Amino acid sequence: MKKIIALVAVSGLALLLSGCSLIYPNWGTDQNPSTSQSATPSESASATPSQSPSSSAKGEATVVIDQANVDATAGFVSVVAQVTNFNEDGGTCTLTIQAGSQSKTMSVKAESNVTTTQCFPMEISLSGLPKGTALLTVTYESAEHFGVSAGRSVLIP
Numbered sequence: 321m322k323k324i325i326a327l328v329a330v331s332g333l334a335l336l337l338s339g340c341s342l343i344y345p346n347w348g349t350d351q352n353p354s355t356s357q358s359a360t361p362s363e364s365a366s367a368t369p370s371q372s373p374s375s376s377a378k379g380e381a382t383v384v385i386d387q388a389n390v391d392a393t394a395g396f397v398s399v400v401a402q403v404t405n406f407n408e409d410g411g412t413c414t415l416t417i418q419a420g421s422q423s424k425t426m427s428v429k430a431e432s433n434v435t436t437t438q439c440f441p442m443e444i445s446l447s448g449l450p451k452g453t454a455l456l457t458v459t460y461e462s463a464e465h466f467g468v469s470a471g472r473s474v475l476i477p
Contacts, residue, residue, distance in 0.1 A: 381405065381437075381460045381467030383413075388456050392477045396443045401458040401469060403430070403437035411462030413439030419454035419476055430460060451476050 387400040399415050411430040416423060428440040439458065454476050458469040 378461075378466040379406075379464055381411075381462075381465040383458050383460045383467045383469035385456060385458055385469050385472045388472050388474050390446070390474050390476060392446070395446045397446060397454075397456070397474060397476075399442045399444075399456060399458065401439045401442070401460075402433075403439075403460050403465070403467065406465065407432040407435055407437050408462060408464065409437075411437060411460055411465065413442065414459045414461070415442040415444055416457050416459070417444055417449065417454050418457075419449040419452065422449050424449065430462075446476055449476055 381403045382405040383401060384404050385399060385401045387398075389398050391398065397417060401413060401415075403411070409430075409432045412427050413430050414425055414427045416425045424444050426442060426444050428442050430437050430439045437460070439460070442458075452475070454474050456472045456474060460467050
């Protein structure tokens with residue numbers, strides 16, 4: 321009986337760990353997303369991200385915000401986004417949060433994932449942002465592509 325329980329436990333653990341590779345596409349590589357992120361908060365009054373001058377010659381990137389959560393206890397907004405119309409490495413995703421007259425931005429790397437390009441998870445601090453509705457946008461830019469997501473509203477408590 322103990323052997324059966326041990327076999328079921330080991331099988332369950334193996335199944336659980338193999339599922340992680342579906343959630344995180346770089347399972348087993350030497351890339352460490354926590355060291356490749358660079359947060360660059362800045363303040364401006366602009367509600368929409370500005371296009372770079374060279375972006376008009378680039379292919380269009382369809383950027384989608386998959387998930388946006390506000391964690392008031394920890395004091396940050398977390399965002400998961402992806403580019404759905406191609407896959408490539410080497411691009412940058414920039415999160416912009418606009419709340420009242422304040423805005424903050426941060427940039428992270430993006431990487432190829434089978435048929436899409438995924439942005440590394442983004443977290444930006446709520447400090448300095450007023451309470452109320454805030455608008456999130458994600459901009460993707462690489463040597464070949466440029467695009468801005470539709471805005472997503474979140475409530476800052």
